[in-house]
Amino acid sequence: MNTPSDHLGTDALVHAVDHTITTRHSVRAFLKHRDVPRCIIEDILSVACRAPSGTNTQPWKVYVVSGHARxxxxxxxxxxxxxxxxxxxxxxxxxxxxxxxxxxxxSPYIDRRRQNGWALYGALNIQQGEKEKMAAQQLRNFKFFDAPVGLFFTVDQVMGIGAKMDIAMMMQNIMLASKARGLDTCPQAAWNHFHTLVLDEINAPKNEVLVCAMALGYADPDAVVNQLQTPRENLTTFSQFLD
Ligand SMILES: Cc1cc2nc3c(=O)[nH]c(=O)nc-3n(C[C@H](O)[C@H](O)[C@H](O)COP(=O)(O)O)c2cc1C
Structure with a gap:
């Protein structure tokens, strides 16, 4: 069986995959008027659904909203x-x-969360106590940060908690497949608070629950907020090797 590396060469494949993973980041300012052709979204979803899922249950459902529906x-x-x-x-x-x-x-989660929040507000020039500006930024979530496409991920409520892991894998695949095509994304749990409104608007059947949303589009290259680089802990902090 041919593998991708037969065609690309192992070094080039490693570079392409690593580059896609490491350059993906959450984009919070998109080009409003640059549409994403439907065939590209279909391509991305067709690749991304190769994500693994427990016993291949493939529990994800994806609602793609643009135009009037969005x-x-x-x-x-x-x-x-x-x-x-x-x-x-x-x-x-x-x-x-x-x-x-x-x-x-x-700790350490609250510290990382605070650091992340202040880095984001810092990039947006929002100072401590500027509640209106913070609220305005929060509201941008619900405009998909101007992305022309929004994705909503739902799951059948009969499925267990593991299905959310499966959907997370699907989401990561979508983010990487998008990145490789010059598109950017922002995963958005913010929408979950409004799941009743969202599920109603997308006409989801009653057995479906909202797991997460995602903005999809072309990043605004001039937006300072998109330059935000988030840190990661060193691998010694999160990994242990047991021989
Ligand atoms: C499941 C999930 C939900 C998220 N929800 C939001 C959100 O609602 N709004 C937002 O601005 N960022 C959201 N994020 C983005 C995180 O803040 C971001 O992934 C984290 O700060 C790391 O930055 P990076 O994605 O640029 O590497 C979410 C990320 C994940 C994985």
Whole structure:
């Protein structure tokens, strides 16, 4: 059987894969008017669905929204977030259907989270206490950071927690396949709070739950926020080799 490295050469393949992985980053400013052709999205999804899944259950469902469908969802969720920001409705009206983050944060996670938040606000020139600017940035999530395409990932509620791992693998494949095609992405759990509105707008069957969303498009090369480089711990911090 031919392998890709038969054609590309092992060094070139390693370089291409490593380069794609290491240059992927979360983009938070997209070119609003540069559409992504549907055939490219279909290509990306066809490759990405080679992701592994427990007993090959392939539990992912992907809703691709653009054009009017995207506009409707953006408008509805932005209105809800505005109403929360103005105090017209309580934030608890819109609860995630599963807890992504812990209720009680501890070190080192809280430290990394804070570092990440301040680095992002720093890149956007938002100072501590500038709540309105922070809220405005949070709201950009619900415009897909101007990306012309949004993806929503759902799963059948009968599936176990492992299905979320499968979907995460599918999502990573999408991010890498996109990157290799000159596109960028931002995974977005922010939408999960508004899952009832999203599921209604995408006409998802009642048995489906929202797992995550993703912005997809061409990065705005002039946006400072896209220059944000996130650090990673050294491998000695997270790995152990047991002989
Ligand atoms: C499952 C998941 C959900 C995320 N949700 C959001 C989000 O809602 N909004 C956002 O701006 N970034 C979101 N991120 C991006 C993370 O902040 C980002 O991956 C992290 O800071 C590392 O940076 P990098 O992706 O540029 O390497 C999410 C990432 C993951 C993996």
């Amino acid at each position: 506009e409707r969802i953006v408008q509805r969720v932005c209105e809800a977030q505005h109403a929360i920001n103005k105090g017209d409705i309580d934030a608890s009206t819109y609860q995630e259907n599963f807890k992504y983050y812990p209720e009680q944060w501890i």
